[in-house]
Amino acid sequence: MEQIAFFVLALLSIASALVVVTNRNPITSAVALAFNLVSIAGLYMVLDAQFIGLLQVIVYAGAIMVLILFVIMLLNLREEAQAHPVGTFQRVLAPVATVLFAVAIGRGVWLSNPSVFPAASAGYGTASSVGRELFTTFYYPFEAISLLLVVAMVGAVLLAKKKLS
Amino acid sequence: MIDAAISFAKIFVVFNALMLCVSIMTWVERRVSAIIQFRWGPNRVGPFGLLQPIADGIKFIQKEDIIPAEAHKLFYLLAPALSVIPALCAFAVIPFGPEVTILGRKVSLVILDLDGGLLWAFAATALGVYAVVLAGWSSNSKFSLMGGLRSSAQMISYELPLALSIVAVVLISGTLRPSEIVAQQAGLFTHWNFFKGVPFLGFLLFTIAGYAETNRTPFDLPEAEGELVAGYHTEYSGMRFAAFFMAEYINMMTSSALGITLFLGGWQLGIPESWQPAPGWGLWTLQILAFVGKLAFFQFLYVWVRWTVPRLRYDQLMNLGWKGLFPLSLANLAATACLVAWNLNVTR
Amino acid sequence: MIDPRLVLLVSAALFAVGVAGVLTRRGAITILMCVELMLNAGNLAFITFARLFDGPEAQIYVFFVMTLAAAEAAAGLAIVIALFRLRGTTDVDEINLLKW
Numbered sequence: 001m002e003q004i005a006f007f008v009l010a011l012l013s014i015a016s017a018l019v020v021v022t023n024r025n026p027i028t029s030a031v032a033l034a035f036n037l038v039s040i041a042g043l044y045m046v047l048d049a050q051f052i053g054l055l056q057v058i059v060y061a062g063a064i065m066v067l068i069l070f071v072i073m074l075l076n077l078r079e080e081a082q083a084h085p086v087g088t089f090q091r092v093l094a095p096v097a098t099v100l101f102a103v104a105i106g107r108g109v110w111l112s113n114p115s116v117f118p119a120a121s122a123g124y125g126t127a128s129s130v131g132r133e134l135f136t137t138f139y140y141p142f143e144a145i146s147l148l149l150v151v152a153m154v155g156a157v158l159l160a161k162k163k164l165s
Numbered sequence: 166m167i168d169a170a171i172s173f174a175k176i177f178v179v180f181n182a183l184m185l186c187v188s189i190m191t192w193v194e195r196r197v198s199a200i201i202q203f204r205w206g207p208n209r210v211g212p213f214g215l216l217q218p219i220a221d222g223i224k225f226i227q228k229e230d231i232i233p234a235e236a237h238k239l240f241y242l243l244a245p246a247l248s249v250i251p252a253l254c255a256f257a258v259i260p261f262g263p264e265v266t267i268l269g270r271k272v273s274l275v276i277l278d279l280d281g282g283l284l285w286a287f288a289a290t291a292l293g294v295y296a297v298v299l300a301g302w303s304s305n306s307k308f309s310l311m312g313g314l315r316s317s318a319q320m321i322s323y324e325l326p327l328a329l330s331i332v333a334v335v336l337i338s339g340t341l342r343p344s345e346i347v348a349q350q351a352g353l354f355t356h357w358n359f360f361k362g363v364p365f366l367g368f369l370l371f372t373i374a375g376y377a378e379t380n381r382t383p384f385d386l387p388e389a390e391g392e393l394v395a396g397y398h399t400e401y402s403g404m405r406f407a408a409f410f411m412a413e414y415i416n417m418m419t420s421s422a423l424g425i426t427l428f429l430g431g432w433q434l435g436i437p438e439s440w441q442p443a444p445g446w447g448l449w450t451l452q453i454l455a456f457v458g459k460l461a462f463f464q465f466l467y468v469w470v471r472w473t474v475p476r477l478r479y480d481q482l483m484n485l486g487w488k489g490l491f492p493l494s495l496a497n498l499a500a501t502a503c504l505v506a507w508n509l510n511v512t513r
Numbered sequence: 514m515i516d517p518r519l520v521l522l523v524s525a526a527l528f529a530v531g532v533a534g535v536l537t538r539r540g541a542i543t544i545l546m547c548v549e550l551m552l553n554a555g556n557l558a559f560i561t562f563a564r565l566f567d568g569p570e571a572q573i574y575v576f577f578v579m580t581l582a583a584a585e586a587a588a589g590l591a592i593v594i595a596l597f598r599l600r601g602t603t604d605v606d607e608i609n610l611l612k613w
Contacts, residue, residue, distance in 0.1 A: 002514070014530070047561060049560050050279065054284035064583050069298055080604075094537055102528075118567060137570075159594070160591040
């Protein structure tokens with residue numbers, strides 16, 4: 001059962017990633033990316049990381065992608081134009097290079113990792129176990145990242161403001 | 166295998182109950198609005214107009230299917246489905262009854278008893294924004310686009326006070342699992358989370374944010390008829406429009422159900438345990454009816470507020486969200502955290 | 514049970530697709546989206562290793578990467594908006610000169 005879920009989700013995520021990369025229309029890319037993020041969240045949940053999986057849907061698919069969609073609609077971006085016709089060389093080279101790159105990483109990954117997951121401890125992936133670690137061992141990075149979010153917010157507002165002259 | 170069958174049965178029951186409630190809600194909306202406005206409302210089709218939802222359904226199905234010429238076909242057709250699916254999914258983690266024993270097996274009346282159940286409900290609510298944005302954009306019409314952008318901006322702005330009021334309840338309860346939160350509110354109704362922490366404030370914030378999330382008056386400017394024709398669903402007709410309609414009612418029910426679970430004790434009866442009948446089908450039926458009764462009251466409240474309170478202008482709406490509700494919910498969270506630390510009014 | 518190496522292969526494939534996107538596409542926002550793809554591929558690898566070593570540390574790294582990605586998306590999109598106001602286009606082939 002888990003295997004079926006894993007295969008379906010993995011195929012969906014790779015397919016939607018390909019749509020993101022190949023489609024001309026930026027809105028279609030954005031929606032495909034949202035779909036990809038939700039399927040990756042599904043993969044997280046198959047791997048027992050419930051808390052992070054749900055956070056992925058809330059933060060990534062529910063907030064960041066909506067922001068990207070808003071900006072695309074605000075700027076009224078049309079389909080991407082192609083200045084010069086894409087040659088056969090590029091049209092063949094890009095997929096081949098991608099596959100070779102993936103195979104190179106994949107081979108390293110395949111040879112250096114175990115082939116079975118150990119049994120998970122009780123309470124693995126729950127909010128309480130992640131939260132406990134977050135607020136004790138990783139306390140300083142947690143505070144630092146809240147500061148970073150404030151800085152990013154201020155920066156984004158300043159950069160996107162219309163000049164009031 | 167048996168577990169899968171039980172899950173399917175639960176899903177079947179909840180899905181059908183929700184769809185039935187949606188059709189009942191259309192009737193309730195029209196009759197209650199009529200009473201408030203001192204007129205009759207639907208009274209032709211069946212006694213008291215009770216068969217009106219069936220007539221509405223037939224009307225919607227036989228309407229012509231219009232797709233605007235320049236519309237982006239894929240997203241135009243996808244958006245109504247995309248609005249119903251997250252609305253239904255959010256209901257999966259809400260416990261609508263206690264743990265009953267059917268034919269010797271213990272069945273807990275919640276479809277998904279997740280450890281992070283509240284996060285699932287919130288995630289499903291967050292995904293509902295996509296339908297609005299895509300419907301507005303793909304209709305290729307000024308009114309739709311403006312309505313869609315305004316609606317979705319409103320929805321994501323009010324997600325913050327909603328989430329913060331939920332976090333305050335999680336602080337008091339110490340768990341993200343809805344069934345545990347309901348279990349902690351057992352006994353006399355003064356144990357409900359409505360009175361715990363900072364009394365009333367959390368529930369008030371949650372309800373107001375919920376009204377804004379579901380685009381109901383007084384926050385429904387993006388779909389008000391005089392302003393933007395019909396906002397993001399202007400270009401939709403027939404069954405597709407009915408799908409948006411359904412999604413709105415299901416969102417209302419999910420929002421109310423979440424509020425009931427978090428603040429009003431879910432399926433708890435609100436009377437001390439010594440007064441309750443012994444555990445058995447008598448008690449369990451009463452508890453399920455208690456949940457349905459509370460849900461019904463909140464749906465009535467939605468309709469009541471809609472036809473009583475005037476609409477907020479869009480900038481007033483955004484100001485209320487960011488400058489009013491958001492700081493207030495932060496203050497609520499801080500106050501609740503202090504109360505939990507000093508153990509005042511938060512006994513579980 | 515699932516083979517961890519298969520999950521890591523999926524992560525590698527997503528990463529490669531993201532790299533191809535960043536190198537091939539011309540719209541600034543689409544490039545940002547492909548960067549998000551790469552970040553997600555990394556997150557998937559982190560979660561796999563968290564499950565392999567049975568600890569919450571890698572999940573916390575994913576938490577931080579997600580937060581950082583949010584901050585980066587916000588700031589990056591603000592930059593794209595400012596650039597669009599200045600140059601009228603988000604095509605990276607058109608805005609490749611600092612001054613002309």
